Amino acid sequence: xxxxxxxxxxxxxxxFEFELLQELSEVGNYTTIDEGHILMxxxxxxxSVPIILQGSIKILRPDNEGRxxxxxxxGGMDSCAMSLTCCLGQKRSxxxxxxxxxxxxxxxxVEKVEEWMTKYNSWKYFVFMTYxxxxxDLLNTIDQIAFHKLDDRLLMLLKKKAKACxxxxxxxxxxxxxxxxxxxxxxxSRLLKQLExxxxxxxxxxxxxLL
DNA sequence: ACATTAATTGTGT
DNA sequence: ACACAATTAATGT
Numbered sequence: 001x002x003x004x005x006x007x008x009x010x011x012x013x014x015x016f017e018f019e020l021l022q023e024l025s026e027v028g029n030y031t032t033i034d035e036g037h038i039l040m041x042x043x044x045x046x047x048s049v050p051i052i053l054q055g056s057i058k059i060l061r062p063d064n065e066g067r068x069x070x071x072x073x074x075g076g077m078d079s080c081a082m083s084l085t086c087c088l089g090q091k092r093s094x095x096x097x098x099x100x101x102x103x104x105x106x107x108x109x110v111e112k113v114e115e116w117m118t119k120y121n122s123w124k125y126f127v128f129m130t131y132x133x134x135x136x137d138l139l140n141t142i143d144q145i146a147f148h149k150l151d152d153r154l155l156m157l158l159k160k161k162a163k164a165c166x167x168x169x170x171x172x173x174x175x176x177x178x179x180x181x182x183x184x185x186x187x188x189s190r191l192l193k194q195l196e197x198x199x200x201x202x203x204x205x206x207x208x209x210l211l
Numbered sequence: 212a213c214a215t216t217a218a219t220t221g222t223g224t
Numbered sequence: 225a226c227a228c229a230a231t232t233a234a235t236g237t
Contacts (some may be wrong), residue, residue, distance in 0.1 A: 173218085173219065173220085174219075174220065175219080175220095184225070184226095185219090185220085186220090186221085186222085186225080186226090189219095189220060189221065189222090190221085190222090192220095193220095193221080203220090204232090205218090205219060205220075205231080205232055205233070206218095206219075206232095206233085
C-alpha cells in the first residue's frame with residue numbers, strides 16, 4: 001500500500017522536505033505487521049529499508065551457541081542502521097529483526113535510499129541520526145554485558161581480601177569495594193545483596209561475613 | 212537514656 | 225548516574 005501524503009506530512013514534517021515526502025509516497029510501501037513477524041533473518045539479503053511509524057521491533061544477534069543476544073529496539077521514527085549498510089554493501093544480514101508488537105512501517109527500496117543520500121540533505125541527516133542513535137543503544141547494551149561479569153570480579157576481590165587478612169569477616173564499605181572495582185557504589189550494593197540471597201555472604205554495616 | 216548528626220546502605224527511576 | 229529513603233553508628237547533652 002502506498003502511504004498517503006497526508007499521513008507522511010503528519011509524521012515527518014520538520015524532518016523531511018516536501019519533495020522528499022512526495023517521492024516517499026510514490027515509492028514507499030506502507031505495511032502493518034503482527035507481533036512475532038520476522039522482518040529479517042540472519043544471512044538474508046535486504047531489499048528495502050524500513051522506517052518504523054508505530055510499534056517496536058527488536059534486533060537480535062544469535063549467539064555462537066544458539067542463544068540470542070538482544071542488541072536494541074527500534075521505536076517510533078527509527079530506522080535500522082544495519083539495513084542501511086547492508087543495502088549499500090550488498091552484504092548479508094548479520095542480525096535478525098522481529099516485531100515486538102503490532103507495528104506499522106514504511107519500507108523504502110534500496111535504490112532510493114542511495115539516490116536520496118545525495119539528493120536530499122534531510123535524508124542524509126536522517127540516516128546519520130539513526131546511526132548515531134543505534135550506536136548509543138549499542139554502547140548501552142555493551143555496558144550491560146560488561147556489568148554482568150562484575151559479580152565474578154566482586155567475588156574474586158572478596159576472596160582475595162579474605163585471604164589477605166586470613167579471616168572470613170571483611171571490614172569495609174561498599175564504596176571502598178566499588179572504587180577497587182572501578183564502578184559505582186550502588187552497583188556493588190546490589191551485587192552484594194544478590195550474593196547475600198545466594199547465601200554466599202552476610203551483610204551488615206561496615207562488615208561482610210563470607211560464608 | 213535520649214536526641215541529633217553523620218555515614219552507610221537500599222531502591223526507584 | 226542520580227536522587228532520595230531508610231537504616232545504623234557515633235556523638236553530645
